[in-house]
Amino acid sequence: MLQYEQKAPYVRNRDSAFTFMMDVVIALLPLYFMAFYFYGFRALMMGLFSVAAAVVSDVVCLLLEGKKPYLRDISSVVIGMILPLMMSAATPYYVVVSAEVFAVVFVKHVFGGVGQSVFNPAAAGFAFAAACWPSQVFSYPAPFSSLEVFGPVSQTLSNGPSWNLFQGGVPTIDVLDLLLGKFMGPMGLTNILVLATCLFYLLFRGAIGWQAPLSFFAIMVTAMLCFPRVPESGPMSLVHEATTGMWVFGGIFLLNEPGTLPKRSSARLAYGALAAVFTILFQRFGQMEQTFAFALLLTNVFGFTLDRNSERLLRQLRRAYLATRTKHSEKKSAQRA
Amino acid sequence: MRQEQNTVKKNLRKELDLIFVQNPVLVTGLALAPAVVGSFTMKNGVGLCLVFGMVTIPVLVLASFLGMLPEKVPQYVRTMACALLAALMLIPARMLAAQIAPNLFDSLGMYFSAVALNTVWLVRAPLCQEKKTLWSLWEGVCLTVGFSLCVMAVSTVRELLAYGTLWGKATALPLKFPAVAYVFAGFIVVGTAAAVLRWCVDRCHDILTLIRRQQKKWRA
Numbered sequence: 001m002l003q004y005e006q007k008a009p010y011v012r013n014r015d016s017a018f019t020f021m022m023d024v025v026i027a028l029l030p031l032y033f034m035a036f037y038f039y040g041f042r043a044l045m046m047g048l049f050s051v052a053a054a055v056v057s058d059v060v061c062l063l064l065e066g067k068k069p070y071l072r073d074i075s076s077v078v079i080g081m082i083l084p085l086m087m088s089a090a091t092p093y094y095v096v097v098s099a100e101v102f103a104v105v106f107v108k109h110v111f112g113g114v115g116q117s118v119f120n121p122a123a124a125g126f127a128f129a130a131a132c133w134p135s136q137v138f139s140y141p142a143p144f145s146s147l148e149v150f151g152p153v154s155q156t157l158s159n160g161p162s163w164n165l166f167q168g169g170v171p172t173i174d175v176l177d178l179l180l181g182k183f184m185g186p187m188g189l190t191n192i193l194v195l196a197t198c199l200f201y202l203l204f205r206g207a208i209g210w211q212a213p214l215s216f217f218a219i220m221v222t223a224m225l226c227f228p229r230v231p232e233s234g235p236m237s238l239v240h241e242a243t244t245g246m247w248v249f250g251g252i253f254l255l256n257e258p259g260t261l262p263k264r265s266s267a268r269l270a271y272g273a274l275a276a277v278f279t280i281l282f283q284r285f286g287q288m289e290q291t292f293a294f295a296l297l298l299t300n301v302f303g304f305t306l307d308r309n310s311e312r313l314l315r316q317l318r319r320a321y322l323a324t325r326t327k328h329s330e331k332k333s334a335q336r337a
Numbered sequence: 338m339r340q341e342q343n344t345v346k347k348n349l350r351k352e353l354d355l356i357f358v359q360n361p362v363l364v365t366g367l368a369l370a371p372a373v374v375g376s377f378t379m380k381n382g383v384g385l386c387l388v389f390g391m392v393t394i395p396v397l398v399l400a401s402f403l404g405m406l407p408e409k410v411p412q413y414v415r416t417m418a419c420a421l422l423a424a425l426m427l428i429p430a431r432m433l434a435a436q437i438a439p440n441l442f443d444s445l446g447m448y449f450s451a452v453a454l455n456t457v458w459l460v461r462a463p464l465c466q467e468k469k470t471l472w473s474l475w476e477g478v479c480l481t482v483g484f485s486l487c488v489m490a491v492s493t494v495r496e497l498l499a500y501g502t503l504w505g506k507a508t509a510l511p512l513k514f515p516a517v518a519y520v521f522a523g524f525i526v527v528g529t530a531a532a533v534l535r536w537c538v539d540r541c542h543d544i545l546t547l548i549r550r551q552q553k554k555w556r557a
Contacts, residue, residue: 094512106525131516 023207039089054080085188099129140184208256215272267310373523375448382492386485394477401473404466
């Protein structure tokens with residue numbers, strides 16, 4: 001019997017990796033529309049520059065590896081679309097492009113390309129940008145401010161509500177504005193209702209599994225409700241954390257990246273839970289206001305181990321079950337005799 | 338006589354390979370920790386090379402002397418003697434470092450002392466016990482040159498990208514990547530340098546093979 005080693009993403013239905021990635025692209029489009037609505041053409045240009053940088057560096061890496069660029073592989077487009085949404089709309093283009101090149105060259109291609117990367121490329125790109133240029137990445141313009149499409153932004157930039165939470169304060173923003181995303185923050189992370197719609201769309205289309213998001217969001221919501229970071233009620237803490245943090249966006253688009261996500265359902269559940277635990281720990285003891293990307297990079301390391309150990313555990317459980325069943329049937333047959 | 342000369346040539350080439358073809362850091366993966374963590378400025382790089390040379394060369398020479406001891410003396414005693422000498426050599430190394438750059442010891446932190454127990458001499462010292470003193474000395478020099486080349490290349494790139502400076506002096510580089518000074522970037526830079534070295538060695542090997550083939554053809 002011939003056996004072939006198949007690369008991730010492990011798509012088990014009739015859909016291909018292309019359709020799966022197209023679903024993610026479609027899910028990201030409303031977020032770009034909202035970013036355009038709040039910040040104008042600069043948001044779209046950021047996305048355009050990012051996608052262009054990702055595709056160009058992907059093609060260059062493929063050519064250097066002696067491979068032919070495959071048109072139906074749009075993973076670099078997905079990475080290129082995700083990354084700017086986690087940043088401020090006033091972030092200079094060179095920051096976005098540098099982060100993108102880092103993500104594609106050093107995180108995606110160094111580990112072997114699509115489905116082989118150990119770390120999530122978009123999260124690594126964001127972590128790189130946040131470590132290199134924190135003032136540019138975490139300084140936000142006010143919504144509906146007309147930002148210059150090219151050149152430096154002349155509008156006043158300031159820290160978002162996530163900074164207030166990080167410092168132990170309570171953001172003074174109206175709940176309706178929070179739900180509608182009408183406050184200073186990363187350009188694709190503030191629209192919680194749109195994000196929820198994206199999650200349901202991706203789940204409905206089967207582009208992402210339910211296991212990792214379920215355990216991740218369950219633990220995050222429980223932690224936010226039961227142990228608020230700032231002195232306020234549990235539900236308000238949940239609203240503040242969910243609307244201002246990166247974890248909702250990350251739980252939908254970054255956590256479910258097929259290259260780093262475990263294969264087995266049980267491992268996926270554990271993976272989501274581990275990501276939630278790391279996110280909470282990074283939130284409480286981290287040095288930055290948006291720490292989900294760092295927590296995810298740490299979780300990525302355990303993806304393979306979780307897969308292997310869950311398989312071993314399931315096998316042992318199956319053996320134990322079969323052994324008890326055999327004993328039981330033997331006993332019954334002995335009683336009958 | 339000719340056979341002896343050939344053996345000397347072979348050994349000489351073998352030791353010289355430690356500079357590029359068998360570079361202790363980029364090819365063999367030895368002494369990675371100081372090369373990755375400590376080398377984020379050129380001054381730090383020079384300090385690391387200095388300490389490395391002052392520790393490794395005497396230890397390898399001592400190892401060749403220890404090889405003359407009777408076989409009854411166990412290996413762990415020999416290794417302990419080497420470690421003791423390596424630790425002792427840190428004292429003159431620190432004094433010399435203070436002469437070159439007063440802040441070098443502080444900026445290197447624990448990596449200054451960590452170089453004393455680097456994996457290069459831990460691996461090579463047992464091999465040097467079977468060599469003559471002069472060959473051990475030569476090996477120490479080649480290893481130091483190989484380590485220094487790697488560390489200086491890595492530290493130059495990291496300082497240029499992270500701070501936009503070279504030996505503390507500003508350059509015209511418009512873009513800075515402060516994260517390159519962090520440890521993770523050290524791994525990336527060392528990995529990239531290893532890939533570049535491998536590519537260069539492979540290409541050189543290809544070119545040499547081509548030249549040899551052409552020479553054979555011409556002779557024929």
